[in-house]
Amino acid sequence: MNMTPSPTQGAASRRRRPSTWCWVSLLAALLGLPVSNSGAAEVDPAEDSGILTPPAPATPRLQGPRVTGVRKGSPFLHRVPATGERPMTFSAVGLPAGLGLDPKTGIITGRVDQEGTSVVTLTAVNAQGRDSRTLRIVVGTTLALTPPMGWNSWYIHYDRVSDRIMREAADQMVATGMADYGYEYVNIDDCWMVKVDSKDPELGGEVRDADGRLRPNRRFPDMRAMTEYIHARGLKAGLYTSPGPKTCAGFAGSYGHEALDARTFADWGFDFLKYDWCSYTEKAGGKELEHMVKPYRLIWSELQKQSRDIVHNLCQYGMADVWTWGGTVGNCWRTTGDLGLENAGRLPAFYSIGLSNARHAEHAKPGGWNDPDYILIGWVGNAHKMGEGTRTTLTPLEQYSYMSMWSLMAAPLIFSGDMARLDAFTLNILCNHEVIDLNQDPLGRQARIVRKSEQELVMVKELEDGSRGIGLFNLGEAPASVKVSWAEAGLSGGRYAIRDVWRQKDLVESESGFESRIGRHGVRLVRVRAAGRP
Numbered sequence: 001m002n003m004t005p006s007p008t009q010g011a012a013s014r015r016r017r018p019s020t021w022c023w024v025s026l027l028a029a030l031l032g033l034p035v036s037n038s039g040a041a042e043v044d045p046a047e048d049s050g051i052l053t054p055p056a057p058a059t060p061r062l063q064g065p066r067v068t069g070v071r072k073g074s075p076f077l078h079r080v081p082a083t084g085e086r087p088m089t090f091s092a093v094g095l096p097a098g099l100g101l102d103p104k105t106g107i108i109t110g111r112v113d114q115e116g117t118s119v120v121t122l123t124a125v126n127a128q129g130r131d132s133r134t135l136r137i138v139v140g141t142t143l144a145l146t147p148p149m150g151w152n153s154w155y156i157h158y159d160r161v162s163d164r165i166m167r168e169a170a171d172q173m174v175a176t177g178m179a180d181y182g183y184e185y186v187n188i189d190d191c192w193m194v195k196v197d198s199k200d201p202e203l204g205g206e207v208r209d210a211d212g213r214l215r216p217n218r219r220f221p222d223m224r225a226m227t228e229y230i231h232a233r234g235l236k237a238g239l240y241t242s243p244g245p246k247t248c249a250g251f252a253g254s255y256g257h258e259a260l261d262a263r264t265f266a267d268w269g270f271d272f273l274k275y276d277w278c279s280y281t282e283k284a285g286g287k288e289l290e291h292m293v294k295p296y297r298l299i300w301s302e303l304q305k306q307s308r309d310i311v312h313n314l315c316q317y318g319m320a321d322v323w324t325w326g327g328t329v330g331n332c333w334r335t336t337g338d339l340g341l342e343n344a345g346r347l348p349a350f351y352s353i354g355l356s357n358a359r360h361a362e363h364a365k366p367g368g369w370n371d372p373d374y375i376l377i378g379w380v381g382n383a384h385k386m387g388e389g390t391r392t393t394l395t396p397l398e399q400y401s402y403m404s405m406w407s408l409m410a411a412p413l414i415f416s417g418d419m420a421r422l423d424a425f426t427l428n429i430l431c432n433h434e435v436i437d438l439n440q441d442p443l444g445r446q447a448r449i450v451r452k453s454e455q456e457l458v459m460v461k462e463l464e465d466g467s468r469g470i471g472l473f474n475l476g477e478a479p480a481s482v483k484v485s486w487a488e489a490g491l492s493g494g495r496y497a498i499r500d501v502w503r504q505k506d507l508v509e510s511e512s513g514f515e516s517r518i519g520r521h522g523v524r525l526v527r528v529r530a531a532g533r534p
């Protein structure tokens with residue numbers, strides 16, 4: 001039970017100049033890699049930057065979700081995620097009647113009038129080669145058959161968000177390649193409406209028009225044009241409101257106007273709604289379960305009446321055990337308070353939020369996901385001050401742990417840092433197709449914790465093909481070994497092949513389990529399959 005160093009590691013250490021040994025050793029310790037007696041670190045040269053995700057090949061590689069849901073008659077929009085050299089030509093066999101694929105962009109659009117499941121074979125071809133794989137399109141009643149992936153404006157733009165920022169974010173999602181990995185939602189958070197009683201000429205004014213329709217503030221001159229812009233790139237648009245009279249930042253909410261607001265959001269072309277409790281406490285009339293569920297049931301029933309699909313994201317911070325009923329009125333539900341406001345203790349905030357969220361694993365399923373809040377890496381603003389962005393203070397290893405945990409927990413993968421300042425390291429965290437595959441696995445199971453102490457955490461996620469995603473986390477302050485046995489992972493006796501998911505490399509085979517040395521607050525993320533299986 002040991003991890004095998006990559007075949008290139010010995011050569012890499014021989015090539016390394018002595019002057020670099022010191023920092024390389026330090027990096028190796030951070031990454032939890034073995035350090036040889038001579039002091040030379042056995043580090044793959046590509047890992048010097050801390051980047052573990054191998055670059056995508058020039059040949060086409062189809063990736064992202066393997067299943068997607070749509071309601072009968074609703075507009076369907078799916079940009080086939082694929083990496084590889086452009087131009088690329090896309091084709092599809094087995095599309096249900098009513099859908100068509102643009103061969104140049106790989107964007108599938110249309111409407112389907114009959115319920116049922118189609119197994120579509122997608123193919124992408126470029127000058128270097130081709131790739132094919134299947135996508136199941138389920139025309140039925142359930143949306144978000146895999147956890148939503150995208151970006152949300154909150155943690156970088158706060159009350160500065162605008163139409164221009166949202167359009168740029170859509171462009172950046174395509175330009176950075178995030179869309180090629182399955183990121184698709186471009187979501188405005190709070191502060192797009194009129195701010196109640198504000199004297200600011202851009203934010204203030206009449207909250208609703210003469211017909212009672214909610215008015216965007218002056219930074220959003222034309223919502224419909226904005227969603228069309230986002231849709232034209234094959235992406236989807238989201239927005240935010242509150243069941244209370246005011247949002248958490250003091251902007252106009254939907255209280256008393258739910259039916260009209262749901263219709264307005266659909267007319268504008270939105271595909272995702274975050275519904276944030278905020279000032280609803282003053283209207284709830286009690287703290288019993290029925291009071292907690294009521295506003296979410298109301299907006300859910302209004303969303304069902306619309307002629308387009310709108311994913312419903314409940315945000316009420318985990319009150320009244322929302323994980324036990326959120327799936328009856330929505331597609332994902334925040335299980336905790338705001339990650340950006342969480343006080344980090346010895347461990348960074350994502351660990352405490354993630355561990356709370358992990359307790360509700362049994363409630364996650366296709367169409368209904370526990371939501372531990374956004375991925376706050378790269379450039380992010382200080383939520384306490386709604387401030388400008390600064391670079392995350394999380395170490396590289398902590399960022400690998402963050403993304404690994406969110407993937408294992410089948411959490412919505414919503415990045416909320418600055419799309420304009422995405423660097424290579426941040427993109428390596430967000431865009432590793434094997435890590436994302438764990439998150440998007442169609443079985444829709446959330447990892448369960450099989451071991452947890454002050455020093456270590458082991459999470460195991462069951463996957464559709466019978467394999468397991470396993471995260472070994474070192475919660476301690478120094479490098480340490482963490483192990484898992486196949487029995488703990490729920491695997492029956494036999495020989496299993498272990499693949500390092502971040503590095504996309506096969507490691508050893510074992511009949512008993514796996515052990516790895518891991519740096520401070522870091523992770524080893526592996527996928528374990530019966531040996532001899534693809």
Ligand code: GAL
Pocket residue numbers: 154189190247248249276278315337338
């Ligand atoms: C909080 C919510 C955050 C953000 C903020 C906007 O209640 O949890 O995610 O939406 O409101 O004011």
